[in-house]
Every structure is written in C-alpha cells, then in structure tokens.
Amino acid sequence: MTKSTPLLKERSRLSKKRLLLSAAIPLLLLGAFLVSSRLTRTEVSFIGTKAITLIEDYDGPQKKITVTNQTEVGQLLRTIRLVPKRPCACAHIHRVIFHKSGGTLEVSICDHCFAVEIPTKRRNSHRTVEYEMPPEFYAAFRTLALRRSNENWMVSP
Numbered sequence: 001m002t003k004s005t006p007l008l009k010e011r012s013r014l015s016k017k018r019l020l021l022s023a024a025i026p027l028l029l030l031g032a033f034l035v036s037s038r039l040t041r042t043e044v045s046f047i048g049t050k051a052i053t054l055i056e057d058y059d060g061p062q063k064k065i066t067v068t069n070q071t072e073v074g075q076l077l078r079t080i081r082l083v084p085k086r087p088c089a090c091a092h093i094h095r096v097i098f099h100k101s102g103g104t105l106e107v108s109i110c111d112h113c114f115a116v117e118i119p120t121k122r123r124n125s126h127r128t129v130e131y132e133m134p135p136e137f138y139a140a141f142r143t144l145a146l147r148r149s150n151e152n153w154m155v156s157p
C-alpha cells in the first residue's frame with residue numbers, strides 16, 4: 001500500500017501530461033489553420049486600392065478604362081465576394097488591374113472567372129488563384145464598358 005502511492009502519483013502525472021498534449025494538438029492545428037487562412041486572405045486583399053483599370057485586349061488597339069474616383073472605386077470593391085472555383089480553360093480578353101499603394105494586383109476575367117494573379121517571390125512570375133466571377137462586379141464592369149459605347153467593348157449589352 002505504501003509502495004503503490006508513488007506509482008499512482010506517477011501515473012496520474014502521466015495522464016495529466018497526456019491530457020495536456022491532447023489539448024495542445026487541436027490548438028496547434030487551429031493555430032496553423034488560422035495562420036494559413038490569414039495568409040490566403042491577405043494575398044488576395046484589395047484593401048488600399050486607389051484606382052482600378054479595366055483592359056480589353058482583342059483585335060486592334062488595347063482598350064482601357066481607369067476608375068480613380070474614390071467613391072466609384074469603393075463601390076466596385078464592395079461588389080467583390082470571392083468564392084473559390086476550379087480553374088477552367090477559357091480564353092480571356094479582359095483584365096482588371098487594382099492599383100494599391102504597395103503595388104498592383106492583376107485579375108483576368110470573363111463572365112464566370114475571376115482569376116487573381118498573385119506575384120510570387122520570383123521576378124515577373126505569378127500563380128493564378130481562381131474564383132467565381134462575383135455577379136455584381138461583372139455587372140459593374142459591363143456598365144463601365146458599355147458607357148464607352150464608341151469603343152465597342154466586347155461585352156454583351
């Protein structure tokens with residue numbers, strides 16, 4: 001009886017350790033998840049956008065519209081809700097460039113794609129992250145393009 005006491009103590013200390021460990025693992029996993037989700041979020045952040053340029057590259061000279069009015073820029077940004085999607089192989093003739101204080105972020109678009117080109121550490125290289133085209137953003141883009149009716153942007157009226 002007197003001999004078993006220290007053993008019991010040792011056992012309870014061990015199980016306490018195990019308990020702490022089993023509590024720590026989910027916490028560690030949660031931490032890793034939060035860090036990685038924060039990374040992906042900051043990667044595609046449009047915060048700090050001062051101007052937005054819409055570009056059409058199709059037959060003939062490049063067409064370009066730049067929105068610099070802060071109210072209009074804000075309205076455009078608010079239409080962006082990003083939902084990830086599988087990449088598709090469609091060809092795009094439109095691009096949107098977000099001019100941020102720290103650089104630019106380019107997005108290749110069509111009526112159903114919003115492909116963000118994230119610069120990598122290597123110079124002049126990027127990786128593409130595909131999202132569904134936010135319908136409100138596309139509607140705003142179309143309105144802006146159609147306003148330049150004399151330029152004949154390739155968007156359906």
Ligand SMILES: [Zn+2]
Nearest residue numbers: 088089090113
């Ligand atoms: Zn497609």
Ligand SMILES: [Zn+2]
Nearest residue numbers: 090110112113
């Ligand atoms: Zn597309």
